[in-house]
Amino acid sequence: MPQTKPGALIDIDPERLLDFLLRFATTQTSVGVQTSRIVVNTTRVAHAYGYELTIMMFQRNITMTLMPATSDNTEASHISRAQHPVTGMIRHRHLPLNFFLNAELSRLSWYTYDHHPSLEELEDRFEAIVTSPPVNRWLILFLISLANMAFCFLFGGDLGSGLCVFAGTLCGFFVRQELNARHVYPYLVICVSAFVASFVVGLGAKLGLEANPEIALGTSVLYLIPGVPFINGMMDLLDGFMLNGISRLMTAVMIVISITVGLSCTLMMLNLSLL
Structure with missing residues (x-):
């Protein structure tokens, strides 16, 4: 799967975005996604808002550092210089294997990259996916x-x-x-x-x-x-x-x-x- 490039920096709360990315990544880990796909999907979401993402994954937890991407755009560069990298860590969740969630979370990352929804909409879509009723x-x-x-x-x-x-x-x-x-x-x-x-x-x-x-x-x-x-x-x-x-x-x-x-x-x- 080809890597995506960061888009224009969007003026959002980086800590809130990082919190979402942590939950997004660890949910993928719990439902049986391989590491490379987790990194690509999660980085794609960060790129949609103009951020670079560094991920360190272990069996029990995951650490991320979110930083503004460099840009030639004057306004975006000004916002970039005013912000600092933020780092967070979260423990992996324990969920049964779920290939439906696997596919839907990947689809959500592409939707985010293509349409740049607000964080509120992104979180609502994520919650709708993870709270979908399980098979009987x-x-x-x-x-x-x-x-x-x-x-x-x-x-x-x-x-x-x-x-x-x-x-x-x-x-x-x-x-x-x-x-x-x-x-x-x-x-x-x-x-x-x-x-x-x-x-x-x-x-x-x-x-x-x-x-x-x-x-x-x-x-x-x-x-x-x-x-x-x-x-x-x-x-x-x-x-x-x-x-x-x-x-x-x-x-x-x-x-x-x-x-x-x-x-x-x-x-x-x-x-x-x-x-």
Whole structure:
């Protein structure tokens, strides 16, 4: 995506603009946007008002410095000399992955660059996006269970294995939703969810309901695989954001370890094997 150039400096409160940019950037981080896209989108908004932006991002917080862009225009240069850089820091929010917000926030940055709305309008549009109603949790629960069952069939599982995977995913993901609503430690949530899903499938294997128990057990926890952290981590490394890339990859590794612990507990308790 091409970088944008700063426009004419607009006489607005830089601290208020910086506060918006901090919230704008950390919301993108929370919903699964890679670092390079966050930097481009946020810088584009700053450029729309004639400011340069320097961003320093870490796993838990983000720091920005906003400064007036240099200009050959006499009036804009006068405003620029009268202002000083402002710096702020904010902690990242914790939100579920949301590709709708991902796309809408990027679209908002282009709207800002093209139309230069007032800060009041920009903040109203931002709030309308982030407060948009989420998808029904029961629909998500059903569709994810159905998708995991489809994975079981894709890898060669029989009808009994697929139905057990559907039931296991339904139980495991429901537990995950409830624990997340209670703000339980994230890795413990993954571990317990993997255990519940695999335990239901393991019971099906013990009762002889599955012709391919190893396939059913393996696919019962696929809904927990951290695909987005792995992809974003690799993209950050390739884009040169080494610290962010390493931290995201380590988060993905910790999730995989949590899944392994939960699945291992099922295998030991039911005396099963994936081999």
